[in-house]
C-alpha cells in the first residue's frame with residue numbers, strides 16, 4: 001500500500017519525541033497502520049540535539065511543508081495561536097490532514113478550524129492536546145460513546161501537579177520546581193499558562209465539548225491558579241484527610257454545565273488524590289459505566305509523542321476512505337448550546353482558613369455568619385498562634401453550598417473586627 005507521508009512543523013520537546021517514536025517504532029507502526037509512515041520533511045527554527053534527522057529534508061519555513069505536494073499529513077507542534085493557526089489552516093486549505101498537540105489553538109479557534117476541515121473533507125486530530133499520553137479523547141468519544149456523561153474531573157496539567165507534589169513531599173520552593181519543570185520540557189512557552197490554570201482550562205474546554213456535545217467555550221471557563229497555595233494549607237488539608245490538587249471540574253447540572261479549574265481538596269482515599277508528579281489523571285462518570293479513571297504521563301517528549309503518533313496511525317488506517325468519513329471533530333453531530341453556569345451559581349463544599357486575633361468569641365461569630373446563610377459546618381480546627389506569631393487560625397470544612405452564598409459569608413467574616421486579612425478558600429470535591 002502507498003505510504004503516508006508526514007511533514008512535522010516544530011522539532012522541540014514534542015516534535016523531537018514524535019520524530020524519534022516514528023523512527024524507532026517504524027516497523028510496528030507500519031504493521032498497525034497497514035502501510036508505511038514516512039517523515040517527508042521537518043520545519044523548525046531550532047535544531048534538536050536529541051534528534052538525528054538523518055536524510056530527512058529540514059527547512060526553516062513552514063510554508064515549504066504546507067505546500068509540499070508529497071505530504072499527506074501536517075503535524076503542527078509549534079504551539080501558540082499565530083504561526084500554528086496559519087500552519088493548520090494552510091494545511092487544511094491544501095487538502096492535508098492535520099495532527100496537533102496544541103490545546104490553546106483547539107480550545108480557542110477549534111470551531112473555525114473544524115469548519116475549514118469539514119469543508120475540505122480532511123481530519124484534524126488532537127489526542128496529544130489533552131492529558132498528554134493518556135488516550136482520553138479516544139476513551140470519551142469511542143469507549144464511553146454509549147453514556148450520558150454526568151461529570152468529569154481531572155489533573156490535567158503536568159507542570160502544576162509536579163510543582164504541588166515536590167512542594168508537599170520535599171518542601172521545595174515554588175520557583176525552583178517550576179524552573180525544573182521548564183528544563184524537563186513540561187511547561188508551556190509561557191509558564192503562567194500552567195500555574196494560573198489557563199492550560200488546564202484549554203484542556204477542560206475540549207474535554208467538556210467531547211463529553212457533553214457542547215460548543216468550545218474557553219472564555220466561560222472559571223480559572224484559578226496554584227500560586228497562592230501555602231504550605232499551611234497543604235498541611236491542614238492532610239490533617240483533615242484531604243489532598244490539594246489543581247483540578248479541572250465539569251459537571252452536568254439542571255441549571256447548566258459547570259466548567260472550572262481551581263485548587264481543589266480531594267479526600268486522600270480517592271485514587272486520583274495520589275496521582276503525583278508529572279502524571280495526569282481524569283475521572284469520567286457516565287450513566288451506564290459509572291466512575292472510570294485514566295492515569296498516565298501528562299507532559300514530556302515520549303508520552304506526548306505517543307498520542308501524536310497514535311493519531312497519525314489512525315489517519316493512515318483510514319487513508320483510502322472517502323472524504324465524508326473524516327472525523328467528527330467534537331464527537332457529536334449536533335452541538336447543543338447548553339449554558340455554562342456562572343461561577344456564583346456553582347455548588348460545592350469549601351475549606352476556609354481564617355486568621356484571627358487569639359480571643360474568645362471569634363469562633364462563635366464565624367459560626368453564626370455561616371449558620372445565618374444556611375451553611376453547615378462539617379469540621380473545624382482551631383490552631384493557636386505558632387511561635388513568634390500573633391494570629392490564631394480557624395480552619396473550617398463546610399457542606400455543599402452555592403458559591404454566591406459563600407462569597408457573602410466570606411465578606412462578612414473578613415468584615416469582623418477580630419479577623420485579619422483575607423480568608424483563604426479552597427473548594428472541596430468528593431468526586432462521587
Ligand SMILES: NC(=O)c1ccc[n+]([C@@H]2O[C@H](COP(=O)([O-])OP(=O)(O)OC[C@H]3O[C@@H](n4cnc5c(N)ncnc54)[C@H](O)[C@@H]3O)[C@@H](O)[C@H]2O)c1
Pocket residue numbers: 009010011012013014015043044045046047060061062077078079080083101102103104128129132185186187188189298299300301304
Ligand atoms: N511539552 C509538552 O510536554 C507538551 C505536551 C502536550 C502538548 N504540548 C503542546 O505541543 C506544542 C509544542 O510544545 P513543545 O513543548 O514541543 O514546544 P518547544 O518550544 O519545545 O518546541 C517548539 C518548536 O517549534 C519550533 N518553531 C517555533 N516557531 C517556528 C516557526 N515559525 N517555524 C518553524 N518552527 C518553529 C521551534 O524551533 C521548536 O522546535 C505546544 O502546542 C504545546 O502546548 C506540549
Ligand SMILES: N[C@@H](CCO)C(=O)O
Pocket residue numbers: 129131132156157158159160186187188194199298299300
Ligand atoms: N504544559 C503542559 C504540557 C502538556 O499539555 C503540562 O504541563 O501539562
Ligand code: NA
Pocket residue numbers: 127128129130131132133134135136137307
Ligand atoms: Na491525550
